[in-house]
Amino acid sequence: MVPVSMKQAGRAALLVVLTSLSPLAARGEVAIRPAQCTVQGMLDDVRQAMKHGSPALKRYVKMRLKEAALAMSAESLLAAWQGERDPEVLEALGAALATKASNTGAPGLIQPLLARAVGDADPALRAAAVRGLRGVPSVEFMEKNGGVVTYEQLVRDASPEVRAAVAENLVAESADVYSGHDRGVSEAAVSVAAASEDPAVAAKLLREVSMEAVGHEAVEQVTRQLRSENPELRAAAATALGGVPGGEAAGARGSLVDLYRDDKDPAVRKAALQGIARLGQSQAASVLESLRGVDRSMDAEIDAWLNVLKLNLQEWELVLREKQRLRR
């Protein structure tokens, strides 16, 4: 048997010979060299790709880091995390740590992300730390870390970039991790919207997070947002009420009818009609009919909903698509 060291020496010698014979070497160009797979080496690749790479390369290096992190030691990743100051690299590293936490059932691994999300002086780095939590069960992880840092706290950040990252995380978590079915994430989104002083962020949360599993208290929180001074937020709350569970439908429908009658903003009224249509689907026709004439300019919108509901489509996605085909 040939000793391992001799084998390695042989391979190295062969590599030298092949390199010297290669056309690249003959032309004086840099030959491809085998790279050592370390955290720092991979982070350098991420750094280079973020500066000069195509979108596909950027996705690739981030994905590669995330996959490699599953096999790397947590200590090496955490050491790199502490010293990193580039927001894009920090986000990629955070995503790798969060994925490792999700894979190993170790929510404590995200504590450095939470600490940075609240404590870093640079708002770009705080936002990057928040974005690093996207696509993992971050609401559950925050609870398991003692609730010391929550999205309700992060959404009050002075930086709009951090607040936007909070909304994007919750929207993505509800849709991508739970397909909209998780009560905890949906109710967290409602609470964060209530805690937010940024109406655009609150509106995004209510408009885009699924409400299919929320409880009564969350429905009441959403209903209170119908009295917001901001029309975008009122419209988003109306959209959210359209998606509440069946047991909450009667109360929500009443709130939306009142909203349609009292609110003068066309976008809010349009959202109220959509909410009513979604809550009742085929049974919504009589309610919509009763609202004809409240605002003549909206009667065409009511007609469009009535025409769609007559089709008896079985899924809300199909109903909404057909409505948008008839009238945006």
Next chain:
Amino acid sequence: MKTMKLTLAAAVLAATGWGTTVTAATAVGPICDAAARVGSTTYYSCSGSSHNALDISNGTCSVWNHRGMINVSRHYAYYGGCANNCSGGTSCNGGAGNYYVVSGGSGWDFRQLHLNSNGSSRSQTCDRCALGLVGSTGNSTGAHVHADNRQYGTRKTAWYTSVGTTCGTNANCSNRLGTPTL
């Protein structure tokens, strides 16, 4: 052009409150062992009666982890209560044995069946985590992982046929076996 239209349509629907669009996920092998192989696909052993799912085994029972197959964080709902078994042949949980369900949108789900339970077996949200042990609970004829992708209870096959998975395909956890809809 068609792709651009579809992308725009999805963006419009998302912006107007369609938060549960279905997507193509990626499913990898459930056993981190190079010996893991696909044994059945659309037909049992690829030549028997209808099956419309993947059966994956590495020839062991209650030794290797049965891992979540979706390669991002997803919620795995656990349905247990069956005694661990290496030969199967019971009707526990309707023949599914101990099993997990990942629920998607529009009636889609992804299931992993027949595992033997251990301390990891509970409902959880995770990325390719250990869910239990490769076992043979329920209507099963030997330890394996049964994986299927259904819409409103009907098993679909395109998720694995579209990527060429067939009997003998290596089902190590680093290999993609399919793209289930969720």
